[in-house]
């Protein structure tokens with residue numbers, strides 16, 4: 183890789199944690215995670231400044247921005263995605279998005295393994311997806327990301343996941359009824375910014391140049407008012 | 420010369436503007452979400468938050484380009500954004516964008532009180548206006564009478580104890596089956612009605628400077644229930660007359676008490692034509708200059724945020740990049 187001309191800034195705010203990483207094309211050169219407090223708006227921008235200072239670079243040296251597009255905590259995602267879009271816009275560099283659930287799967291599994299990722303969606307619901315990890319560390323979707331009540335998620339995992347499936351994410355406790363099923367609850371709780379940077383690197387090296395205005399956040403859930411309105415008027419959301 | 424980029428996302432307008440020295444508006448872009456919220460009869464916070472995220476970078480880019488600038492921020496000295504009051508999910512978008520720009524461009528970030536931005540908006544169009552000034556700030560979220568000794572020193576004389584004036588317009592419009600937003604619709608409908616036809620109450624008209632509009636809304640509902648055949652235009656005109664009566668009475672009394680050398684109005688309801696006419700007449704009667712902002716400057720915009728930042732920065736200094744948004748921020752009393 184062209185070490186000295188690449189600097190990816192990765193921004194991760196899809197859960198209660200806030201994480202930032204810098205990747206120079208060869209490896210992660212700095213990473214910072216604050217896993218407590220839900221203070222995304224207060225923590226994120228100072229964290230970016232701090233991280234750049236630690237590796238003696240300026241934010242203006244960044245050549246691409248990566249951001250977790252969700253699903254996850256709406257407030258956190260809005261802070262992270264807005265910050266990522268604005269930094270990329272101001273620097274005139276591409277902005278790459280990656281889903282929270284697939285990042286967790288990359289972190290939690292090894293090549294050849296099946297991984298289920300679950301993130302707390304509040305209101306007794308979970309965001310869930312199941313992936314197979316390929317030989318190069320990439321992910322292949324087995325069950326597409328969706329939001330569902332915990333008991334439905336358990337049913338889906340029963341169907342898609344053999345006994346040795348690794349379960350990752352901050353909602354593993356909500357599947358505790360399955361503790362006896364032989365699943366390995368050993369994955370990471372939060373998506374990591376370092377994984378995010380590494381995940382988008384191949385796309386960047388392949389010359390992709392996505393514009394920051396085009397990046398869309400993944401909510402997987404319509405606003406309540408829209409659901410109520412659609413139900414009353416008999417149309418799909 | 421100080422050039423400020425202002426950002427406003429406290430409610431349902433995504434806005435950015437470039438302003439020189441608090442008075443020369445180089446660009447002002449406002450992307451309204453009214454269409455997204457109309458079918459719900461009011462602003463839906465979650466829908467507003469989502470729209471802001473999609474609109475924020477295109478709106479900032481357009482404001483920079485219209486000002487003859489670009490994404491590098493060359494020529495921008497300060498970046499300001501509304502930090503409150505407002506919807507938390509909306510405020511965070513503007514605050515996050517402004518902090519990111521401040522970091523990348525290496526300039527200070529200024530968090531602006533949305534109400535101060537409205538209060539200082541007359542200075543944008545009339546930088547030499549005479550003080551002291553009494554300003555009536557009326558919108559969907561606020562109803563305030565403020566005595567301004569200078570651009571940076573003011574006293575709140577009174578505020579609403581229940582509904583804001585604009586909220587009363589929206590609620591009455593909804594009751595009459597009129598579309599959202601209610602303010603402009605009632606304004607237009609009232610033109611064809613008789614404002615004297617129904618005598619609605621004027622709560623607290625002659626006491627102090629506080630307001631109450633929830634009783635007025637209730638008597639409109641009661642009147643229409645009792646007289647189902649009443650002409651909606653007469654109801655709209657009589658209701659509007661009652662609101663404007665109270666607002667103008669208190670504005671006039673406050674202006675006399677503080678010996679104001681000018682009166683001004685601001686906020687979304689300041690676009691109401693009956694209110695503008697009556698405030699202009701009040702100014703003539705009192706023989707003081709009257710500042711009626713352009714209609715585009717009454718509703719939420721980012722030029723007023725950039726303008727307010729220019730006034731406040733020498734007094735308040737920079738805002739930390741670790742500052743939170745304040746959904747229930749108030750004016751300093």
Ligand SMILES: [Zn+2]
Pocket residue numbers: 533537558686687718719
């Ligand atoms: Zn406003």
